[in-house]
Amino acid sequence: MILVHACCAPCLSGIIDDIDTDFKVYFYNPNIQPLREYTRRLETLIKFSKERNFSLIIDKEYKLQEWLENAVKLNGKADNLRCMYCYADRMDRVARYAKENGYEAFTTSMLYSPFQKHEMIKEIGFRMEKKHGIRFLYRDFRENYPRGDEIAKRYGMYRQGYCGCIFSEFDRYSFMLNRYEG
Numbered sequence: 001m002i003l004v005h006a007c008c009a010p011c012l013s014g015i016i017d018d019i020d021t022d023f024k025v026y027f028y029n030p031n032i033q034p035l036r037e038y039t040r041r042l043e044t045l046i047k048f049s050k051e052r053n054f055s056l057i058i059d060k061e062y063k064l065q066e067w068l069e070n071a072v073k074l075n076g077k078a079d080n081l082r083c084m085y086c087y088a089d090r091m092d093r094v095a096r097y098a099k100e101n102g103y104e105a106f107t108t109s110m111l112y113s114p115f116q117k118h119e120m121i122k123e124i125g126f127r128m129e130k131k132h133g134i135r136f137l138y139r140d141f142r143e144n145y146p147r148g149d150e151i152a153k154r155y156g157m158y159r160q161g162y163c164g165c166i167f168s169e170f171d172r173y174s175f176m177l178n179r180y181e182g
């Protein structure tokens with residue numbers, strides 16, 4: 001049994017058909033802000049789990065203050081340490097849960113997105129493999145992007161406009177500030 005971390009339903013839709021053994025999906029993403037964006041992405045995933053009939057484990061830990069304090073300290077630092085913290089926090093928790101609950105391996109839908117820092121996710125995944133003594137199922141799922149995109153459209157999924165944290169929301173939409181004079 002494989003434990004598949006899902007960052008969101010659209011990314012998950014691009015990888016689950018390639019996992020050729022039994023799996024359960026694990027949602028743990030305190031980086032998704034604000035809370036209503038988090039619930040919207042989670043509800044999209046819950047709906048998809050019912051449509052595709054897979055088991056979904058929802059880890060509701062949402063440590064907003066701790067997450068932001070850590071991210072603010074690292075924001076703007078070399079090699080994007082904020083994202084490194086964000087990936088490591090999530091994969092550490094997923095790997096630990098997988099080990100403690102008898103799974104044979106873990107992986108993450110973050111390996112699907114061409115918009116994520118793929119090499120960083122891969123490196124952290126193998127680090128968590130060593131730390132927790134459980135196999136990290138690595139594959140470059142980015143090649144599935146056109147197919148996953150088509151599935152997300154077919155299921156009418158909500159598709160977010162930014163990665164997750166308020167910093168990424170700012171990076172995506174700060175151009176709007178230029179609309180105003182004064």
Ligand code: SF4
Pocket residue numbers: 031032082083086087163164165166167168
């Ligand atoms: S941009 Fe994405 S990966 Fe990086 S810290 Fe924000 S939510 Fe996490």
